[in-house]
Amino acid sequence: MSLDGKVAIVTGSxxxxxxxxxxxxxxxGASVVVNDVDAQAAADAAATIRGLGGSAVTVVAPVxxxxxxKELVGTAVESFGRLDILVTNAGVLRDSVLWKMSxxxxxxxxxxxLRGTFTTVREAVRHMRAVGEGGRIICIGSPTGQRGNFGQTNYAAAKAGIVGMVRTWALExxxxxITANAVIPVAATAMTASIPYFATAVAAEAKGDPVPAFFRHDLGFGTSGDTAGLIAxxxxxAARAVTGQVIGVGGDRLQIWTHPEAALTAYREGGWTYDALVEAWPAEFAEAMQSVGESFPELPEELESAAS
Incomplete structure (x- = not known):
């Protein structure tokens, strides 16, 4: 079940x-097309892959x-003769509260x-369908797209949209x-490095020390490498039957996210008028309201000092 002979594109790699x-x-075992807007980062990444004994080429361009x-798919086919796997990972952040967001x-x-995922998947799928040997589409989502996060209207919309597209593509x-799945990674990255709550874990990862068990187990928060096995x-x-799924991964934890389902269903003959809702909401509906955002447990005492 290795990836020998397979060819993959990874955007933002x-x-x-x-x-x-x-x-x-x-x-x-896969040959890889590395993509980034930073030519040096792309070249260095390809060099590390060749250092592992693998094959890699680069495409320096924004998704x-x-x-x-077209350039990404064309490079894969011209360099390695085929395309089997696409991982849409490229992204940027422009965080701001709604009333200040430009x-x-x-x-x-x-x-x-969102558009980068759409255009890249569309081009890859056109090629895969023409060849007729199937393929794997793996799109990177975020907990923010699942739960929301303060100051990330744009990012939440994009990541939620990616999940919606993946569910549609799995059908089509x-x-x-061709399978289509979304992965929700949680790891020490440049984004999480600025959050005091994760300071101990990020510092440990940066030094090459083990990430404390509280983060790895309780929060599913570890290194970038912890998330990569799921991608492969x-x-x-081995994953030919896995499609249309949203799968969270991080640290020691793996999660399959539910698709949105009604938390409560109630009926009223004649429909739900304003007056009926005013009367019924507190008793029938209030307790079923869903939370937004992520909530984290208190840090263990021995980890609090690094977060303060």
């Missing part, structure tokens, strides 16, 4: 999570434009995350033998 994905795919999608803040994040691509698995023949 010059560093961080994307680099970990590319390296693991190569470690399992979003259809031209980049049009450019919103458009930039939506263009890279089934007959072609979803890209393999």
């Amino acid at each position: 010059g560093r961080g999570l994307g680099l970990a994905y590319a390296q693991e795919l190569a470690r399992q 979003g434009p259809t031209e980049t999608a 049009d450019d803040d919103f458009d930039t994040v939506i263009n890279v995350h 691509l089934k007959r072609a033998g 698995f979803l890209g393999s023949d």
